[in-house]
Amino acid sequence: NAGVTQTPKFRVLKTGQSMTLLCAQDMNHEYMYWYRQDPGMGLRLIHYSVGEGTTAKGEVPDGYNVSRLKKQNFLLGLESAAPSQTSVYFCASSQSTIGELFFGEGSRLTVL
């Protein structure tokens, strides 16, 4: 049972490059989320989705775009990477808007 899978696990980018993080869940969850975790800070919500074809902004959406073309996948894109986007990114999913979040293992992104 894979749960929530994130790819890639690690990535190094140069400033200005673009990339996409892929999140896949096999639990048929409606809700999916992208968080970032920085040293000395809690998890902060970037974007989320309440169902296939929907996306919404979270607390720190600037510099990121997302898409939810398929129910099981939630993509996080960086259009023009900046050093401030160096972070660990976590994807999560949940069956309902309230209740347990299931997280992926995280993706460590470094922007030089």
Added chain:
Amino acid sequence: DQQVKQNSPSLSVQEGRISILNCDYTNSMFDYFLWYKKYPAEGPTFLISISSIKDKNEDGRFTVFLNKSAKHLSLHIVPSQPGDSAVYFCAASDSGGSNYKLTFGKGTLLTVNP
């Protein structure tokens, strides 16, 4: 402005003893609280939650206490085990627990020594 505060970055306890992790919040509209546990190189996992209509919720060795007047909650682990060594995040929501309204604390690193 940090709405969910975990003022102790780290805590060390002996195996078998009680671990008490604390969390304070400033937003009086928060009505649902959760604790997540995170091991290195893994994603956080849900541990326990409590609604503001309760002041205590228990699940095995884990108990969460909520003091609404003090805007304070705590997680008690009894007895503590080495496998409990992890970072513990407190989280709060003001919409009956809506996940997209969750605010996380910075986390407390718990080390349980054998």
